[in-house]
Amino acid sequence: MGLTKTEIFTAAQNQLSMLLKAIAHPARIAILQQIIAANACICGDLVEELGLAQATISQHLKELKNAGIIQGTIDGAKVCYCIEPTTWALLQSELGSFLGSYKHTPNCC
Numbered sequence: 001m002g003l004t005k006t007e008i009f010t011a012a013q014n015q016l017s018m019l020l021k022a023i024a025h026p027a028r029i030a031i032l033q034q035i036i037a038a039n040a041c042i043c044g045d046l047v048e049e050l051g052l053a054q055a056t057i058s059q060h061l062k063e064l065k066n067a068g069i070i071q072g073t074i075d076g077a078k079v080c081y082c083i084e085p086t087t088w089a090l091l092q093s094e095l096g097s098f099l100g101s102y103k104h105t106p107n108c109c
Contacts, residue, residue, distance in 0.1 A: 016094045019087070022067030027052060027060050032083070035070065041080035 068087040
């Protein structure tokens with residue numbers, strides 16, 4: 001398998017790609033939606049809400065946390081997760097700019 005040659009892309013392109021890759025799974029989208037809907041830290045409620053195994057949810061949470069999209073705090077024996085506001089604002093801004101850069105041109109293709 002060939003190299004992805006990430007060094008030929010800008011830091012912003014690589015960062016947006018990494019963040020989008022981290023959320024590019026329906027379970028991770030569902031996890032983020034649950035955290036956002038709760039408008040608070042989530043502590044272990046995701047298994048009942050999503051119907052996935054605890055190990056599966058833990059793996060998805062790990063991916064989101066490694067990307068910096070969520071943050072976790074230890075509360076006794078459990079870990080509580082919430083949106084990491086700085087990364088979320090960056091993702092919102094960069095993705096909004098990217099999607100907003102397209103201008104429809106009539107009679108194109």
